[in-house]
Amino acid sequence: MGKTSRDKRDIYYRLAKENKWRARSAFKLMQIDDEFQILKGVRRAVDLCAAPGSWSQVLSKRLYEEDQEAKIVAIDLQPMAPIPGVIQLQGDITSVDTANQVIKHFSGEKSDIVICDGAPDVTGIHSLDEFMQAELILAAFNITSHVLKEGGNFLAKIFRSRNSSLLYAQMKKYFKKVYLAKPRSSRQSSCEAFVLCLDYSPPEGFVPTMGKTSLDATDASAISPDIIDGFVTCGDLSGWDSEKSYPLDIDACFPKGEIDEEQKKRYEFKDVVQPPTDPAYKAALDKKKSGVFAKMSADLNRQLKAELSRGKDQKKTPAENVPSVEELEKAAEKFQL
């Protein structure tokens, strides 16, 4: 057990570290692209909520390495380590300035694709999480409507929950095809999926806005499951299964071609490529590491001990309910020895 237990339990977590992807989500984009070829022919791409940058790494590898003229813009509030071929904007995706900067980087052209692997901080309060996710997707769509060309594609992570169908219905107004894509690297026990919107076709007279968007449909119960054009599982069945646990020594169990005996070495643990850069709890974490919290607990105990010690000086107090003389006499008779 210990630090290798997740390596055994989660094959994509391990593979991401071994292949230098910053997060396991890199495999999700690759599997969706393998299925739908959404990155084929793309010369301008936008990655929203990009940090820590695993999706931008995929864009860099599949676009920039193929075509040095391809332009990739990554946007996030969080800072990000540099990635070759990726222009990083640290900004707010709900800001018009950010949208204008994107178009400026594209020399006035619009993007071929917009992808968004963002997720709000999940609190576990489901109605709140659901609402925050919807706001994030709508905000992503708002900036997409500014920067995406007609005929372009939009891919966003979505948690399929109580009111998600309202979002599908909304996307159907602007895109000719809306699919739910579930990569094999996404666990089946998760409600996560990706809404893939193909062929951006805004209705006549639509004016992009960065203001809050209202949904046209408001009752999730009334929306039929046929609202989406299909649920597609992406990824080769002979590939890795995210539900399965694999032994640490992969080569011994899954030989691929000729392997020298010397290459069968013991599993070597690797750290994650990119831990969270600037989380909200960073200050609290630093205090914990320096022992501030342990000291607080020790101080509490010392306080309690001091209070108990002062209690020793307190005078003895007679117990309650002093019995009457009659009761004492009666008890004495009972215990004649």
Next chain:
Amino acid sequence: MDELEDNPCLLDHLIQSKIAEKHLLSGKIITCAKFDEKYSKCAENQIIEEFPEHIIGCKLFKKEKKIITVTSRNSLTIRISSNLSVLSKIQCDYFATSICSLIIGNSAESCHVYFGSVIGELIDWKPHEDEKPIMRKGHKGMIFSIVTDSTRIFTISDDRTIRMWPIDDRESGPLCTVFGHTARPFAICVDPINYRIYTGGIEQTLFCWKYDERSIDLRQKIAIPIGVIQKISKIDDSTLAISSQNGDLLEIHVEQQSLKSKIVILKDDLMNFANLNGKLVILTADNELILFESDAMLRIIFRCTNIKHMTSSDDSVVAWHQNTWIVITTSSVHRLKLSMNIISATCHASYVAIKTIDGIIHVYNFADVENIRCLKRFRAQNASMIPAVISVVHDNLLVIGTTHGELYHVDLDEPNDDIRLSLSRSTSFELFGGKEVTCIRSIPNSSIFMTLGKTGIWSTIRLIRGGTTNYEMEVMNFRSFSTSSRMAWPSKFIEWKGNLLIVGFYGTSLIIWNSTTNLPIFETYCGGGHRIWQLNGSEENKFNFDFIRDSQLCRQKIDFLSKNYWISNAHSSPIVAASGSSNYLVTVSLDGHLSISDGNLKRILTIFVGENLLCTDIYDEADENGTVYILTGGGKSKLSIIWFNSLEFKNSSVFSLRHVSRPDEGRVVAVKTCRIAQKTYFIASYSSGTIEVFGGISLESVFSIEIEDSLGIAAKMDYSKSQLVVGTSGSYILTYDLLEDGVLREKQRVKLPDRSGVTSISYIPEDDSTIIGCDSGHVYKYHTSTITKIHSHLSTVVGIVVTDRNRIHTVSLDCAVVTSSMSPSATSSRIPTIIGMPNGMVKTGESTLVVVGDGIQSIEC
């Protein structure tokens, strides 16, 4: 809940419980999540904000008959309180999303609003005065809650800090910032009278803080293992209401005065003491044994000098020095001399066991004062063995637990029966670890008893009559305590109002734990170094905790209702799986708890089985012995089986428990009980892709198969009439024959059309068909190599129930239960769930569907 009438604010804490109409307070304004069934059916007037608009605050101005609501998009609406019609709407000029708010002020026109945003800004807004709101900077993560004591406001945030801000000086930063939480705090409550703040969150701990003009100091931490704390409200000066994400609701008394005022010193210079039904026995530092008529210590009944040692039980005391010993029972006092010196002694009721310097152990009975005699005399195999605790089981069997973890027993009715070593130190190592047995409790009218030991293990043991005049000990179950119980050293069983409590210690704290409900009753810091203590009832819910510390006899009053659980579902994290039968409902959660309820959802018992439980199965079509079987598996590669007799279980909570581990196979992802030709097999599926068959309760492996890699793992299983159907994560349905010798023979293999993994499955033996739920949200029927779509959800299907009229009920992560029939053309019905994250659905009782997840919801069908 009758408490609602006395404490109206509790209504805000309820999450999943249905509320009777009489409790829905007239004139109260309630905001809640959509589909929250408990409100929408009863409220007279209601409005629904369009999703994703989210009401995050509400305030009623009674004199003006107006209501203000604020939403997550930072808009404020003023409504008429009688019919909720809109008077006006004001949009705040701030566009980040807010998730909490605070509204203060005396009128709708002069109100003052605070928003807590997801990026950590505190928005200070006077909607009728400010053209732009004021941004108050400080927090670095989303703000979860804002409260006020009318001159200051307090906020808690994802950056784990609590900050105090002035109200009047709107340009200033926080007056004070404190750390202390190590995980997200979600709830904060302020008590302005006592200058207290209470916070809680993921740590399942209540933090008590004291504040003044410039600082906030941590004063107390109280562990509250009911799940993630979501809301804290003040009820009165010393009482809080706390609710958790799972819907648990707890009333807790928080002390305002210091600890020392709670402890009374009764007497100095004591070495030992005992309370015997109101009489007090003390052993002083001067080696004097004194028996008082009451704990007022006013009248001496018996006195003896030159006594140096003493032990006691609930009903008796034994004290000794060299060859002189004193025995005090509830009705008699005896002074005796032996021919040799005594090393140690222990007692239970009228029985006393002593060990003398020649190594022989003697057992006496003092029940018949006219005929005191030595019942048994024996020499232990282990010369260093000393009896630590004795008890009588079934009126005639004496059981002795030792300081090294051995168990002896003897039949008192057989004059010639010798003391027998039942469990040696090595055989009982799992129970006691070679350490002291601390308590033996017999179960009335049975030959079963329970033990506690210093290793923190609680076991149930049955004495079985073997050959002529001989008994054997069978360990039925042994279990450890969950870490949240904080029970490191269990010492004693206490019965209280039909509940079995366990009293023990954790470091320097006394812990009282309700083992029937798995909930803490009381915890107090009592200092280290002492282990001589007694707990005696003085009133129905109040007990005296008497203990000796630094040679002083101290008393602390304990209120067993200082933590009063109004609602509890026995799981402190979401329920991940359930199984049901006509008589029982079983639920398991990641915190390791397995809870067993009857068909009416009344909980019988909660057991800590082991961390990370993931799946469960129950089988109670009683065999000839009336045995019920429950299987659980988890993320720690451990398979557990629990079995019991129904009558024994309901009367005394007696069950058997056994584990087997498969560390190389990864997680146990599915379990199933199979009955064929009077044999019982248990099948487990692992995340490595292996399916293993165990033969009977010995958990001996009789067969295993490896599923091919391309098929995925056997994610779900169902069994009936010798047919095992398996749904895999690779989108395959496999069917097997289970042969009488436990071998699985594959019959059929078919692939689902949409390539998504199987997430739920149900086999119908009557027409040999299988209902399959998938990650895609589709529900299929598989029959004679044909796959037909029944209906669809928009998210993962996590539960399937097929009822007798061939109605198919499915539940999905889109929070809907869809019901349809076998025919694809029939119409289906859709019911939203109250549960926000369903994880499963089963049938229990006569006709009850149960959806589990964050809580339990029952649906009649």
